[in-house]
Amino acid sequence: MTQTINVGIVGFGWMGQVHAKALTRVRQHYPDLGATPRLVGVADPATDGRLDYARDVFGVGWTTPDWTELVVRDDIDLVCVAGPNFTHRDVAVAAAGAGKHIWVEKPAGRNLAETQQIADAISAAGVASAVGFNYRNAPAVELARDLVAAGRIGDVRHVRVQLLGDYCAHPEGALTWRFVRDLAGSGVVGDLASHGLDLAQYVVGPIGALLAETSTFIPERPAAVGTSSHFARGGDGPLLRVENEDYVMTLLRFRNGGRGVLEASRASVGEQNSYAFEVHGSTGSLAWDFRRMGELRECLDQDYQGASWTVHRIGPGDGEAAAFQPDTAIPLSFDDLKVIEAKRLLTSIVTGKPEGATIADMVTAAQLADAVLRSDAEKRWITL
Ligand SMILES: NC(=O)c1ccc[n+]([C@@H]2O[C@H](COP(=O)([O-])OP(=O)(O)OC[C@H]3O[C@@H](n4cnc5c(N)ncnc54)[C@H](O)[C@@H]3O)[C@@H](O)[C@H]2O)c1
Numbered sequence: 001m002t003q004t005i006n007v008g009i010v011g012f013g014w015m016g017q018v019h020a021k022a023l024t025r026v027r028q029h030y031p032d033l034g035a036t037p038r039l040v041g042v043a044d045p046a047t048d049g050r051l052d053y054a055r056d057v058f059g060v061g062w063t064t065p066d067w068t069e070l071v072v073r074d075d076i077d078l079v080c081v082a083g084p085n086f087t088h089r090d091v092a093v094a095a096a097g098a099g100k101h102i103w104v105e106k107p108a109g110r111n112l113a114e115t116q117q118i119a120d121a122i123s124a125a126g127v128a129s130a131v132g133f134n135y136r137n138a139p140a141v142e143l144a145r146d147l148v149a150a151g152r153i154g155d156v157r158h159v160r161v162q163l164l165g166d167y168c169a170h171p172e173g174a175l176t177w178r179f180v181r182d183l184a185g186s187g188v189v190g191d192l193a194s195h196g197l198d199l200a201q202y203v204v205g206p207i208g209a210l211l212a213e214t215s216t217f218i219p220e221r222p223a224a225v226g227t228s229s230h231f232a233r234g235g236d237g238p239l240l241r242v243e244n245e246d247y248v249m250t251l252l253r254f255r256n257g258g259r260g261v262l263e264a265s266r267a268s269v270g271e272q273n274s275y276a277f278e279v280h281g282s283t284g285s286l287a288w289d290f291r292r293m294g295e296l297r298e299c300l301d302q303d304y305q306g307a308s309w310t311v312h313r314i315g316p317g318d319g320e321a322a323a324f325q326p327d328t329a330i331p332l333s334f335d336d337l338k339v340i341e342a343k344r345l346l347t348s349i350v351t352g353k354p355e356g357a358t359i360a361d362m363v364t365a366a367q368l369a370d371a372v373l374r375s376d377a378e379k380r381w382i383t384l
Helices: 014-029 050-058 067-071 085-097 112-125 139-149 188-203 334-351 359-378
Strands: 003-010 035-043 062-064 078-081 101-104 129-131 156-164 207-215 220-222 239-241 247-254 259-265 274-281 285-289 295-299 310-313
Touching (some): 003 067, 003 334, 014 078, 035 067, 078 085, 085 101, 129 334, 139 274, 139 295, 156 188, 188 259, 207 359
Parallel strands (some): 003 035, 078 101, 156 259
Antiparallel strands (some): 156 274, 207 247, 247 259, 274 285, 295 310
């Protein structure tokens, strides 16, 4: 017996399409899942043919430029909230209020208050939720978490987390919604550091205090022309002010006594999706890099000095890898992480028990992001 879950997607850009692909594929990887998603509708005001793509390629029956029509439709059970950040709160609160389950992209709200409003609406409606903390779903990350929890590296001493990108490194990169505080909220703190803060807590444990400083390397950018993606160049018009940060450095104190550093940048020349962490313990260490998805580097079970690293190649026994490939050293992709996210959300809907990262985890990350911004503004440690 499988339950049909009718899905509406708000925002059919990069993430909206990744959600659509994940939902299309999820039962191919998890045939015994008790739910079958069906793409019903897409809401997006773009006029560049992406709604035709949704209809012609994904078989979506109904499209609209207006998300307010989508969230109240009786034939939709689950709403993917995948538009720009300034749409998330209104879409998610309205959809949850109409009794829909919610899959919302990070950073959910533009700030802590909005993220909390989304969480409150989800809680009041009693619906299921998933959030876009996809890197948690990597089998190597889950293995690292298990090894830390099992005490295999001893006591956690220090942690290094980095999220470096170059998608805003070009000084002529268009001033899209991402650089405007009213539209995006924070800059790299919400966009990338939120992933790192979540990963650090997922693998190591709760963060108790932090000290942060931000910087905006490129203070002005040319205005966007039309619907500009992440990576578009601006026009010839006047330069406009960038209202949020390109870079953040953060010192972390974990509640288990560990110390950490987290660095995130959207404007690092030579770095693309360079998302990685190292966890150093009293008897061993672990390291993961998103760009080497099929590997966890381990330094375990040796003497204190002169110990060497080995590469654990991810195989069917690790995390959810068996749902994707039957052999070792065939890495999962970014889109596969979203299939796992979809599977966990659909399982939550069917069982009524939360599985995977939920809106509660996003509220925790938003509390940390808010503390990062307050620490930067007030030039002091913030205790959580
Ligand atoms: N989880 C991740 O790793 C990850 C990666 C990238 C982006 N994101 C998040 O996903 C969200 C979308 O980012 P993206 O990169 O897909 O952006 P995008 O620009 O590729 O897509 C956004 C889409 O929303 C549409 N849109 C704009 N206004 C709208 C409105 N009022 N109603 C409905 N649709 C509207 C746009 O036309 C576009 O199709 C952001 O919140 C971003 O932070 C998450």
